[in-house]
Amino acid sequence: MAIDLHSVRTPEQQLSPRTTLAGKRIVVTGVTGFLGKVWLSHTLTTIPDVGHIFVLARPGSEGAEERWRKIAERSPAMRPVRERHGAGLGAFLADKVTAVASDCGEPLCGLDGEDIAGLGRIDMVIHFAGLTDFVPDPVDALKTNVNGAIYVADLADALGAPMLHTSTCFVAGDGSRAVAEKIVSNVGPNGVEFDVDTEIATLTAICENVEDRKERIEAVTDQAKALGWPNIYTFTKALAEAALAKRELPTSVLRPAIVECAQSFPFRGWNEGINTTGPLVWLLKGWFRHFPAARDHRYDVIPVDDVVRATTLVTTALLEGVAEECYQIGTSGSNPISFGRGVELNNLAIRRAMRSGDAKKSERFFFRFWDTKTVGFDQEHFMSVPKLRKRAKWLQRTLEGVPVKSILPRRLKGLTPQIEGAVDNMGFLLAHTDKSLNRLQKMLELYRPFIHDNDWLFVNDHIRGLDLALVEEERGIFGWRGDTIDWRDYWLTSLYPGLNTWCIPLLEGGDVPQDPPLAQPLDLTPKASRQTKAVS
């Protein structure tokens, strides 16, 4: 579908996030996550005049304040704030940010009337918190993705503030098509009508009555598929959107596509945790050569800092009363990249990393010529996972049946124990290989709707409209860059190196580096308390 720029609806007034957000008091959830953390860091760096930000966080075992202090001190996402304020960091953060112990899965996020009154005037609520696993335990998905959104909306209602809710483009569900920026609250992607309250009640009943986790997952997956959603993640996110659409509260829904490594903020390549592309890149980095994906389908990737810019733009529009109900933050509509190109860029990125990295000469030579290519999911070929499994099993069975002792010539009889040991080891290795291939097959099945079955074009007119209304002097900070991403440059210099540093070590069972601790522990005591301390 061609997108006509002239159809973009642009607010008549100009937008200046710095002016609008100055002095504003904002409640935000999900700051311990990837997106929330980068938004907070970006806001504190680019809008230092923001009034105050209340970070709602689960206390965990250390308390919400301690969790926030650790993020502020050690998270690479906070580097720009730390660099900007140096020794004055503690005082700045104490003045601008307060961590509030809460739980989005509880009514009113677990805050009582006193807590809510203590927040004072609140101008905006931004809800980032969410569960992004494709197949989570439905109990967790219900609590975080569905009830979490509803309870945060209740809190926004109680505070009299508009709400920005973060969802995902993939609430579109199954079916290749152009997806409009519109919340559909009563029809599933397959055209079957539904009532959101009934669906939430069914989901809740399954969570309450089915004790076995695996059975719960199966039941809710069936419920999702009956309406056209491929998995629990997209289903629960869609239910949350539908539930919010029924309310009177001024709300905008932000739907990012696949959020990946930063283009520039907090620095090039930054990523956190295991996101969508990480496992795929990890697969392509190894011996895996035939990648089951639709070569020409769009792969909608958006750098995290572009989602953050969009979040601030939409927040501004909400505060100015000119926001749309939904914003899709993706690139498939205006600057698409296909899976085929993504896979090839990945090959080229690996090749480049092998040249400049610490790889052995043999590895460099091997991977230079070991390019992956896309194949159909059900295409039979020599290296397809089912075939590899079949061969591993056959070899295992064959080895098990080998009567080593009886087939060895008399001269080699003395070596029987060693050869039997080697055969046993081989059998163990093959069993392990079969298990790994099984896991791989399951993982690819989970990804299948996103990399093979569906080709979505997520229309992104609304954010482009806001971008056109942005004052020129703030375009460099908050402007929409999705249409001009140079994918080759992004893949080679941001995405692959970023995933290689911040994500793939986690997939390999390792760890990723935190920033070194500050010379002095961060003192986040509010200014008033500091003065009292000094006097006493």
Place this chain on the structure above:
Amino acid sequence: MSDSTDLRSAAFFRVEGTLVARPRVPAAAYFSISGQAVAPRALRLGGWALAAGLSLGGPLKDRPLATRATWMGLRDMSADRLACLGEEYYEDHVLPKLKTSGLDLVREAKRQGHVIVLLSDLISDIVAPLKDHVGADHLLCNHVEMKNDRATGRLQDPVIGGHLSAQWLRKWARDAGLDLEASCGYGAAGADALLLSAVGSPCAVDPDLKLRRVARDLDWPIVQA
């Protein structure tokens, strides 16, 4: 077209042999074996070997067709791959092979106020950064024809090679405001004789046997590094 009174003098440098020593791995072969799929790699390499054989001593010698045939193996290669392989080849096989004597000649030509023109039969994906590296004003090299971000296997016209026609060069120089009579040229191979004979002050740099013979016959200076 420029007025003849405005014409400037230039120094034409053939990149291969003059500025950069011949690499061990020919560029087209390097690209051919670095394709994405395995089977086409063999075909491309075979095609390149055939073209190389024909151009060395066969009927295609020094003809545009030989240059075209050499690069035909790029067919269906993506723009991403061409750019990445070009960057690799430049870093591994061009930069380390830069000749000090050639760079000295460029510096001297600049000092004398000449416009610096580089000529190369390599493709732009490889050789484009060399222009900035040596501070040249113009780079005449080959460009791969692309369709939907994939190489068609053809080179865009004009094909730059040893066979570069003096007529084309004269037209190009006129359009660029350069006076060939007042210009100097540096070449290293027999095929560069056409280029050198078009300029007022030709010079052979580390010439091969054929160019050495021509240079002696025509009394051109020879620079031996």
